[in-house]
Amino acid sequence: MKFSLYILVIILIFFTGDRIFSHFLANIIQSSGTKFSTVYKGKQENNVILLGNSRSDSSFCPPDIASLTSLKTFQLGHKGMSTNIAEVFWRDYIDLNKKPDILLMDITNITDDDKLLYDLKAYSHWSDRMKSLLKKLDETAYYTSLLSNLYLWNGEVLFRSLYFKNRTDQKKCLQSKRVVEPATALNMTKKSESEFIIKKENLNALQRIVKDSINVGIKVVLVFPPLHPEFARNKKSYIQSLINTTQLKIGNDIQILDYSMVIQDTNAFKDIGHLNNFGSKLLLNKMIADGVFETSKKLSSLPKEVLRLDN
Amino acid sequence: MTRGTMRLMVILLGSYLFYGWWDWRFLSLIILSTCCNFWAGSLISATSDSKFRKIILWTSIVGNIGLLGVFKYLNFFRDTVIKVFEGLGFNPDIPTLSIILPVGISFFTFQALSYVIDIYRGNMEAEPKLLRFAVYISLFPQLVAGPIVRASQLLPELRIDHKLDMKRILIGIEMILIGYFLKVVVSDSLAPIVDLILSSPSHETSLSLMVAVSFFAFQIYCDFNGYSLIAIGLGKMLGFDFGQNFNRPYFSASFSEFWTRWHISLSSWLRDYLYIPLGGNKHGRIKTFRNLVLTMLLGGLWHGASWNFVIWGALHGFYLVMQRIFSSIIKSLKEAIHTPLLFTQQTSLVTFVSVTTTTSRFLSRPLLILLVFGLTCFSWIFFRAPDLQSSLDIIFGIYQLDDLSPLSIPSKFLVLKGVLLIMVILSCEAFGFWLESRNRTFESLRLRWLRAMLILWSIPLLGTFKSNSFIYFQF
Numbered sequence: 001m002k003f004s005l006y007i008l009v010i011i012l013i014f015f016t017g018d019r020i021f022s023h024f025l026a027n028i029i030q031s032s033g034t035k036f037s038t039v040y041k042g043k044q045e046n047n048v049i050l051l052g053n054s055r056s057d058s059s060f061c062p063p064d065i066a067s068l069t070s071l072k073t074f075q076l077g078h079k080g081m082s083t084n085i086a087e088v089f090w091r092d093y094i095d096l097n098k099k100p101d102i103l104l105m106d107i108t109n110i111t112d113d114d115k116l117l118y119d120l121k122a123y124s125h126w127s128d129r130m131k132s133l134l135k136k137l138d139e140t141a142y143y144t145s146l147l148s149n150l151y152l153w154n155g156e157v158l159f160r161s162l163y164f165k166n167r168t169d170q171k172k173c174l175q176s177k178r179v180v181e182p183a184t185a186l187n188m189t190k191k192s193e194s195e196f197i198i199k200k201e202n203l204n205a206l207q208r209i210v211k212d213s214i215n216v217g218i219k220v221v222l223v224f225p226p227l228h229p230e231f232a233r234n235k236k237s238y239i240q241s242l243i244n245t246t247q248l249k250i251g252n253d254i255q256i257l258d259y260s261m262v263i264q265d266t267n268a269f270k271d272i273g274h275l276n277n278f279g280s281k282l283l284l285n286k287m288i289a290d291g292v293f294e295t296s297k298k299l300s301s302l303p304k305e306v307l308r309l310d311n
Numbered sequence: 312m313t314r315g316t317m318r319l320m321v322i323l324l325g326s327y328l329f330y331g332w333w334d335w336r337f338l339s340l341i342i343l344s345t346c347c348n349f350w351a352g353s354l355i356s357a358t359s360d361s362k363f364r365k366i367i368l369w370t371s372i373v374g375n376i377g378l379l380g381v382f383k384y385l386n387f388f389r390d391t392v393i394k395v396f397e398g399l400g401f402n403p404d405i406p407t408l409s410i411i412l413p414v415g416i417s418f419f420t421f422q423a424l425s426y427v428i429d430i431y432r433g434n435m436e437a438e439p440k441l442l443r444f445a446v447y448i449s450l451f452p453q454l455v456a457g458p459i460v461r462a463s464q465l466l467p468e469l470r471i472d473h474k475l476d477m478k479r480i481l482i483g484i485e486m487i488l489i490g491y492f493l494k495v496v497v498s499d500s501l502a503p504i505v506d507l508i509l510s511s512p513s514h515e516t517s518l519s520l521m522v523a524v525s526f527f528a529f530q531i532y533c534d535f536n537g538y539s540l541i542a543i544g545l546g547k548m549l550g551f552d553f554g555q556n557f558n559r560p561y562f563s564a565s566f567s568e569f570w571t572r573w574h575i576s577l578s579s580w581l582r583d584y585l586y587i588p589l590g591g592n593k594h595g596r597i598k599t600f601r602n603l604v605l606t607m608l609l610g611g612l613w614h615g616a617s618w619n620f621v622i623w624g625a626l627h628g629f630y631l632v633m634q635r636i637f638s639s640i641i642k643s644l645k646e647a648i649h650t651p652l653l654f655t656q657q658t659s660l661v662t663f664v665s666v667t668t669t670t671s672r673f674l675s676r677p678l679l680i681l682l683v684f685g686l687t688c689f690s691w692i693f694f695r696a697p698d699l700q701s702s703l704d705i706i707f708g709i710y711q712l713d714d715l716s717p718l719s720i721p722s723k724f725l726v727l728k729g730v731l732l733i734m735v736i737l738s739c740e741a742f743g744f745w746l747e748s749r750n751r752t753f754e755s756l757r758l759r760w761l762r763a764m765l766i767l768w769s770i771p772l773l774g775t776f777k778s779n780s781f782i783y784f785q786f
Contacts, residue, residue, distance in 0.1 A: 003477060010763075010764075010767075013764060014764065014767050014768070017764065017768055018768060018771070021768060021772075025772075144771070148771040150768060150771045150772040151771040151772070153772060154771060154772055154773065154774065156722075156724045156725060156728075158772075159724040159725075159727055159728055160724050163724065163727075175718070178718065178719070184514060187513070187514070188514060
């Protein structure tokens with residue numbers, strides 16, 4: 001009898017503490033300067049939304065775009081984020097914030113799986129869409145998070161939020177200075193098994209994003225971002241196949257911009273798949289030249305590294 | 312049938328079910344090992360003919376080691392022989408046997424050996440009941456990954472008809488909880504970083520590799536200590552005391568101290584059944600060094616059929632030998648100088664080891680702890696890497712010191728989580744060390760309840776629940 005009472009008391013204390021600590025952690029995460037917390041704070045007014053995986057994060061730098069185009073730009077891309085998950089954040093952004101003018105999206109996330117859901121499940125606290133996706137893709141995680149609210153915060157999100165407590169993560173692209181060594185790039189290219197296999201649900205999600213964005217008057221720009229020249233040459237057929245398949249799915253209203261080999265300067269890459277800040281400036285230059293953005297500044301006043309044009 | 316016998320039968324059936332769940336075919340192996348060793352122990356005990364006793368003893372040793380040799384080392388020996396012959400210009404065609412390594416074979420074989428040897432030495436009497444001996448060999452909490460429990464310790468406990476003891480059950484639950492925390496929260500949180508960085512060491516920076524190696528030191532410690540605590544806690548609930556298997560090893564100020572704190576059941580087994588029979592430190596310096604190196608080499612080989620484990624063992628043998636050499640040099644210097652004063656004006660080596668003032672004693676221990684930890688981490692490189700080439704890639708990568716920028720570390724937030732968890736572990740262990748130094752124990756019931764609740768909350772918040780098996784299951 002005494003033992004049963006002990007067990008009951010422990011369970012009660014556990015669940016009480018679980019709810020109290022969870023509430024406390026929810027406040028920390030909501031008040032942080034991370035991109036997703038910013039979405040759920042609402043009332044954001046941005047002209048350009050950037051969406052995709054780590055390639056979006058490294059290829060498109062919001063402060064650079066804003067300084068050259070005077071367009072308020074917001075990075076919603078996140079490393080490893082599939083289109084399936086990106087759709088949730090995109091729709092929640094539209095619901096809670098002012099509709100942007102441009103959606104600039106890196107399409108390589110149609111090859112990503114949904115394992116990031118484990119980390120991003122934290123946002124199901126604020127998003128019914130995320131909650132439904134979690135229930136659909138990972139029932140165990142869904143029901144565990146109902147039982148223990150603390151489980152919802154299990155992942156990188158909590159530590160990211162603590163780090164970005166009093167600062168925004170929109171400027172971190174400016175710190176990306178690393179340059180991949182040529183020998184390392186060659187080695188990584190040889191060892192890379194990446195085949196850009198498209199996930200069907202991602203392709204469907206992309207189609208929905210594009211269609212629904214156009215319907216509400218948002219200009220959609222789809223891009224295959226630059227890859228290291230060695231890597232891009234090695235994966236040329238896969239890249240073309242991915243672009244063709246995606247183009248077929250979304251129709252001809254929007255042409256996908258193939259920038260996979262547009263930057264040949266190897267100093268622009270921090271690894272074989274990602275640009276550094278210098279590289280993102282070169283890409284921005286290219287996108288301005290292609291009319292993706294209009295710049296309010298005269299060409300002569302642009303920074304030196306932005307003036308260089310690669311093929 | 313007495314209540315005690317029924318209890319043992321239930322435990323035995325449960326243990327065999329547990330073992331057979333993995334692969335029912337290997338039940339025959341553990342039953343065969345049980346019967347043969349029981350029979351050997353009975354024969355040795357029953358006769359006073361020293362020659363006959365020796366024959367039975369060596370038959371048992373050869374049989375047990377042979378069993379281990381066939382299942383664990385046959386392909387390793389085959390590969391080594393082929394490499395040697397290839398080096399001499401021959402191409403022998405020796406077939407590879409497809410052998411599955413039975414779970415726990417290294418552990419229950421050593422337990423069986425200790426039983427037979429202890430009977431031969433007269434340290435204990437043979438167990439008259441096969442049932443009790445079978446339970447000793449196959450007891451499920453410590454069957455697959457230790458601790459290696461001595462027959463002289465566990466068999467007497469199996470003779471006691473334990474009654475349900477709530478205090479023991481609560482202590483057992485507490486140990487299981489701490490063990491589960493160490494495994495799921497700490498070890499499994501460090502594992503992804505270690506795996507990510509060490510999967511391609513030649514692509515990583517020096518700082519990343521240092522982080523990965525240090526993290527591995529804590530990953531393996533928390534993984535194995537976690538398992539041991541769960542096993543010991545389960546045993547406690549059943550009424551058995553297995554003894555401690557880890558005692559704050561990374562607070563050791565020497566390698567001899569390290570081996571009294573790390574995997575205590577194995578290190579004491581190697582000491583009692585290998586090092587001491589070889590002569591220990593009784594036959595002069597050179598033989599002592601030989602015995603230390605041999606013991607650690609075989610200890611390394613016990614972990615796995617790979618030259619990397621042999622190198623790991625050899626390194627620890629080397630460390631123990633060097634420690635003895637340095638200790639004897641310092642001792643000679645102190646005797647020669649014959650003064651109790653601090654030797655700051657003389658060589659830095661003497662200053663480092665002088666213990667005649669409180670200040671120098673206070674300073675030297677932390678530095679020695681760091682030194683021992685650093686050298687242990689170096690040896691872990693060989694333990695963790697899949698082959699020699701990978702080990703060399705890691706070492707070369709670290710010593711290049713090419714990029715020490717924190718920005719070069721991948722998955723920074725997971726690394727931050729890992730660092731915080733390691734700090735928690737070290738803080739708790741430092742507190743335990745401080746209590747130990749004052750002959751006190753962590754007895755406050757309220758604090759223990761608080762600790763248990765904090766662990767319960769931290770498991771869903773910080774635990775990693777991808778299925779990572781315990782590292783020592785592979786041994």
